[in-house]
Amino acid sequence: MSTKSAARTSSRNVWEGITGTHDFEVVGYSLIDGFGAGRHVCSGDFSVAGHDWYVAFYPDGLDQDCAGYASACLAYRGKERLVRAKYSLSLVGRDGRASPLADDTVRSHYFTPTSRSADLLRFVEKSKLSSPSSSSYSCLDDDTLTIRCVVTGPRVESVAPAERGPRVTVPPPSLHEHLARMLRYGRVSDVAFRVGGRVFRAHRCVLAARSPVFDAELLGPMMETTAPCFEIHGVEPAAFEALLRFVYTDSWPLAGVDVAATVRLLSAADRYGLERLRLMCEEKLHEGIDVDNAADVLAMAELHHCSQLRDACVEFIASPSTLGPVLASNGFEDLIMATGASVTKEILHKVSESWSCHGNRNSSKKKGEKWQLY
Structure with a gap:
């Protein structure tokens, strides 16, 4: 009996990045300084990876929230439904290299005909642009400012079975980006909060959908209020700003593991009933427990009923290798004052268990042998 080998098919998808650089010279910068927020000047069109782009420069910022800063953006001129590109915008110093004064981070963005620009x-800072021309960081050369744009776009070559048409490219979810933009610009906002001298504009429907506390406050008796701004006490501005960022993006709103900032955010999350954010704070604080902050973190966990974080702190403090240093820390006395005897008894119980276990192991050793503890 003869057998036939199975038919074999193959396909290949090759992505090649094409990079282009465009220098946009803004001649007579002093004449446009003071244009006003939202007014801008544009570069000429340039082409990279088969697509047309231009750079826009806002000498007084894109909007009122950018006071004290100049804004810039890369804009897409084409008509393709979706173009993904990496880009950076930087200022060129007098030495011809990228100046450290501007944000030259390489970013990635999806451009479409309805979402044409990526904004910085x-x-x-405008004050840095007006530094003396003799400064080594000066970017003004004979009243001319040069913005360098570097764009990398993909060129795709595909070889696939003839009977199959081109695949449909679906971008990742971008709802959080759109909501973050609404929060950043404050457009069509209908509620404002004053927190420690700072004012934050937001949208009642978004806050109410995400927080039961905001729902009760903003869609309850306060729904018809005409107060221009609600005063918030007991929350620091930075923590409230981070809380709003989470509400609109559902992602971790702080950079890195800053224990002090995370503790303040935990308090705000608990106050507004944001359970997911509260648990994220617990996780971050768990990662950052050390001898210096263990007592403070435990006190915060006890105050806000964070059971998992509380247990982790008790285990950390009761460990023979850390117990002494924690007891000598400034925060331990504050812990006793804040929590009373209950937490202290639990720590002592854990210590007793640890040493009891150690003693039992010692008794099983031969005479002259020593146990090494941790």
């Missing part, structure tokens, strides 16, 4: 709201 705080591109550079």
